[in-house]
Amino acid sequence: MTNTLYFGDNLHVLRDHIASESVDLVYLDPPFNSNANYNILFKSPEGAQSESQIEAFEDTWHWNDSAEDAFDEVMRSGNTDAFTLLRAMRDFLGENDMMAYLAMMAVRLIELHRVLKPTGSLYLHCDPTASHYLKLLLDGVFGATNYRNEIVWKRKAGRGETNNAAIRFGVSHDIVLFYAKSPASAFVRQYRPNSQDYINSKFTHVDESGRRYRLDNLTSPSFRPNLVYEYKGYQPPEKGWAVSLERMKEMDAEGRVHFPDSKEKRLQRKRFLDELEGETVDTLWDDISPINSQAQERLGYPTQKPLALLERIIAASSNEGDVVLDPFCGCGTAVHAAQKLGRQWIGIDVTHLAVGLIEKRMKEAFPALDFEVKGRPQSLASAQDLAKRDKHQFELWALSVVDADPWKGGRKGPDGGIDGIIWFKPDGKKTEKAIVEVKGGATGVKDVGRLAQVMEREGAKIGVLITNQLPTRAMERDAAAVGVWENEYTGRKHPRLQIITLAELFQNKRPDIPWVDTSVAKKARREETSKQAKLL
Structure with a gap:
């Protein structure tokens, strides 16, 4: 495919x-x-107060067992040359990180060769x-x-x-x-493209039409009788010219032959700069x-x-x-x-x-x-399966569905109750944020309360709780108690704490957020900072 x-x-x-x-x-x-x-x-976009980072890989x-399995798969692959080399590397390197890397790569290189x-x-x-x-x-x-x-x-x-x-x-x-x-x-x-130094040093001639050119040899590398001829009074070199008489006439008509001021000198070929493909x-x-x-x-x-x-x-x-x-x-x-x-x-x-x-x-x-x-979830069942198999990848998937940037608070360790951020500009100018929390397992009233506290701490206008389980009445009551936020620019009111289930995500329900400005995130991802260089 x-x-x-x-x-x-x-x-x-x-x-x-x-x-x-x-x-x-x-x-x-x-x-x-x-x-x-x-x-x-x-x-973070202009106007936001902090930066976020997440571990990419x-x-x-x-x-470990995975490396050992990869080593065994190379042995069973039938590629004796690859296994012989891998086994020799294991004897030399031992069972360390480098050897694990090589075993993992070897089994994949065999598959890449196959395809x-x-x-x-x-x-x-x-x-x-x-x-x-x-x-x-x-x-x-x-x-x-x-x-x-x-x-x-x-x-x-x-x-x-x-x-x-x-x-x-x-x-x-x-x-x-x-x-x-x-x-x-x-x-x-x-x-x-040829370097300017090369052009300046080699293409030192300019013809009457303004085209730059260099001079090149017109001598045949080996003797051929048909290439030994006089041309316009210029005697041939010992082994003859590099081209036939017919081709010499064509080149002359095209302005590609350089005639020295003395008949004692040799004809040369003109190589025009504008006809070169460049440096190989x-x-x-x-x-x-x-x-x-x-x-x-x-x-x-x-x-x-x-x-x-x-x-x-x-x-x-x-x-x-x-x-x-x-x-x-x-x-x-x-x-x-x-x-x-x-x-x-x-x-x-x-x-x-x-x-x-x-x-x-x-x-x-x-x-x-x-x-x-x-390979990513296409149904509620597959999303729930991903949540069981890989909590981190499930979280990243859910954040991508609501167009939220992953968040780690600019540090390793706990995320401070924030899984993602949705940046938006309610008035087209000032940047605001919605905090997103993803729960693939059990959820309850305490999760609503915790998100409300994080919203206040971070000064977020909106909070979004994505949950696998259906919210209880108590959760819905406490979410509603957080109140609404009114966009002064449009006059619209938006629930401050919103609960969205996985099932609703697959029904195309999305957070009720005004004027989500994806260009903010797009610009942010293109920007490099001095802090980024230090991280690497």
Whole structure:
């Protein structure tokens, strides 16, 4: 199924939903095993009093039963080369976090190899922490002969490794490992603009029409009798000219031949600047900057990659209409680039936060685009099941339904009775907030009272309690006792404490909030702050 976002473990999604040899290009940017907890920072809109952040994903892998199961699955996969390498790594590394990361990656790389067409390619984005181990795994899964390149993406700024400043150079690059499934894999040469220094040093001539050009050799590299001829009094070099007499006449008529002022000198070819495709892109990519604090495409996702980076990869190893798969799609840069370039796409992520972020991103970038989101609750029963299996992902799903930003109070630990915030502008100017609390289990009068206290503490105009259970009469009575809030701008009155059940969410009931301004959240996600840099 193309043009689809999947919420779930990519290993299960690949096995259950992605057919063998159905994908043309895989790009993956998995967690790097850097033992860092990344957070998404939602900067509060102008007029709000604080900032919120939530943990996006934990970039930490541990050797446990899941890692052991992944190791065993590689053994049972039938890929003896991959298992031999993985077993050797286990002997060398032991059963530690790095080994857990490699076992988890190995079983997924085997599945990604399965879903690729014979003409397909894979790009694995990583950092130097584990790139050498991952390259060995890729050799085992894809075959060493199908290795194509180790691409170095140079970041313009280092990563602020002040703790290691005395023992090593700062790390300012990522690695992208490029593998093909077979010699038949597609590849299109890419170009980038020539540097101004190169232009100034090489294209030093200008013709009568103002076109800049450089001079190039017209000598044949090997002797051919038909290329040895005199042209307009200029004697041929020993091995002859690089072109036939007929072609020389054509070039002369087109103004592509340089005639020196002395017949003792050699004719030369004119290479016009405006006809060059640019400089060929090789393995050092130092012309694409990372997402900075002022970038328009900034979403606030900590590992977000530039759209230009993914456009280059997709343009190089796929054609229009091809299927691009990103199994760790994060904030969706790969699927965004795929859609922009006319490809079909599949994105997978294990966090509902990421899937919801991508869904919003794609709708904003491509309003007419039709795509599916699978794996998240589509019925009351599936929502209740998610609440039992994964409280955190259930909470994120419920918040996304009411268009609330997740909240952690700018700190780790208790959320202070706030799961999410809905920002709105009742008068079109001043920003207000509604506090959202999500309860997937038992609820009672105490939850209504607690939310009312949080509303007063935070100065929130409205509170929303999303509950799995039907509210009791006592809960409804206490919620009504909190009163109503009147929007002075419109004169409308809104219940201050509102209770919405899961069943009502599936009946399209939403919080009664005036003028919900989603552009506030959209702007907030694009903004980077100095605090964000410190968090990372």
